[in-house]
Amino acid sequence: MSDIIRRDPRAEWIARNRLHPLHAAMQPAQHSWMGPNGVIRKNVHGVGFIGPNGIKRIDRSGAQQGGATKRTAAVEVQLPLHQVPSPAFYINVVPDMVGGRLSSHDRDLLGLARQLAGSDGAVLAVVFGEHKESAFATAGVDRLLVLEGHEFDGYSPEQRVQGLRAVDQQFNPRHWLLPDSRSGGGELGRRFAASLKERPATRVWQIKGEECIGRAGAGQQDLARPLPRLILAAAECADPISDTRHEVLPVALSTALARSLPRIEDLGAVAVDPAAIPMAEAEFIFSGGNGVKDWALFHQTAAALGATEGASRVAVDDGFMARDRQVGASGTWVTARVYVAVGISGAIQxxxxxxxxxxxxxxxxxxxxxxxxxxxxxxxxESAAILQALIDAVQTYRSGAKRDAA
Incomplete structure (x- = not known):
């Protein structure tokens, strides 16, 4: 048999043609890539990936064996249940819960807590007020403590620190983990550390044994130090949980929280012009591309939604948007909670x-x-029809809310 490697022109053509039905099957599987913070990320859903609990991802679709059957969305894979009936210790996590749901930063934090807990410890998540999250089980939470009360609404760092002190006295966790973020976790963690008279480890992105490594020198250097009791972790500090589900048993404080008169009064949110928010800090971005034909309608929709406007490189080069509105590797890396792409095909950048x-x-x-x-x-x-329908829906919702308030 000849050793000459022969090319398949048809397969190469399918790999280049994004409209071909077999285009996705011809793409090489991406097992790892570099995240926006320079940390190598791994595809936890890829075949052959071994999770932190030693469970290996396998392919049940039959594709590896040459089978023709494909797993559909109706087939639900039941993950193994991880139970900790009598925890030897607790690892307490205080997620940001922006919008009442776990963010990607929170899930990374829970993945790090799961590493510290091992098989004997339990991960206890402490949440303030009402939440909308229903996926605590697949995020790695063994115990859930919800601190309810109007005193935790809005900006209330003093009351939250007081609540965390009560949790600390009752459960005496081995470690406290909070996200080192601008969404409240960074400030709350530092206030809580001062209350406990602990020196926290900040901007931690890796833990090795009894040592943690955090960013220092404006993110240009790494600082290693012994693992403290209170850890403020950065984004991408660990892989999120993906191969187990957990009990999420509810727990409560044994004693009522002491009420005290706060020294900080929250006067509510202040309206900010979305156009004045830097792209890197915006939480809701409405971005337009080459498929947008009515830019006046696009701006009207962004104003109705209260979103920060963005654009693809094509739209910026054509002069429809300013250069500082460009999103991508050649523009601005964004970390929005919601990103709406209108008429953007999706270039790799x-x-x-x-x-x-x-x-x-x-x-x-x-x-x-x-x-x-x-x-x-x-x-x-068609983007124009969808944007007009979106504007009508927003106006109907707001008029109904005003009617109910009256």
Whole structure:
């Protein structure tokens, strides 16, 4: 048999043609990539990946054996249940819960807590007020403590520190983990550390044995120190839990919280012009691309939603948007909670720039474009009609809310 490697022109053509039905199957599987903070990320859903609990991902679709059957969305894979009936110790986590849900930073934090807990410890999540999260089980939470009360609403760092002190006295956890973020975890963690008279480890991105490594020198250097009791972890500090589900048993404080008169009064949120928010700090971005034909309607929709406007490189080069509004590897890397892409096909540079966004919504005519594949929610159709319907829906919702308030 000849050793000459022969090319398959048809397979190469399919790999280049994004509209071909077999295009996705011809793409090489991406097992690891570099995240926006320079940390190598791994595809925890990839075949052959071994999770932190030693469970290996396998392919049940039959593709590895040459089978023709494919797993559909209706087939639900039941993950193994991890139970800790009598925890030897606790690892307490205080997630940000922005919008009442776990963010990607919170899930990374719970993955780090799961590493510290091992098989004998339990991960206890402490949540303030009402929440909308229903996926604590698959995020790695063994025990859930919800501190309810109006005193925890809004900006209330003093009351929250007081609540964490009560949790610390009752459960005496081995470690406290909080996200070192601008969403409240960074400030709350430092206030809590001062209350406990502990020296916390900040901007931690890796833990090795009894030592932790954090960013220092404006993010240009690493600082290693012994593992303290209170840890403020950065994003991408660990892989999120993906191979187990947990009990999420509810727990409560044995004693009532002491009430005290706060020294800080929260006067409520202040309206901010979305256009004045830097792209890197925006939580809701409404981005337009080459598929947008009515830019006046696009601006009207962004104003109705209260979103920060962004754009692809094509839209910026054509002069429809300013250069500082460009999203992508050649523009601004964004970390929005919600990113809406209107008429953006999804070039690799643009997909890199939105890699850290929590939820991506795509509006496009092409159901086979890369942005549709990346999106968590896709709307296929003409952008002008969809944007007008979106404006009508927002106005109807707001008028109904005003009617109920009256």
């Amino acid at each position: 643009h997909l890199q720039g939105i890699g850290a966004c929590d939820k991506v919504v795509a509006i496009n005519l092409d159901p086979g474009c890369d942005m549709i594949k990346r999106a968590d929610l896709s709307v296929i159709g």
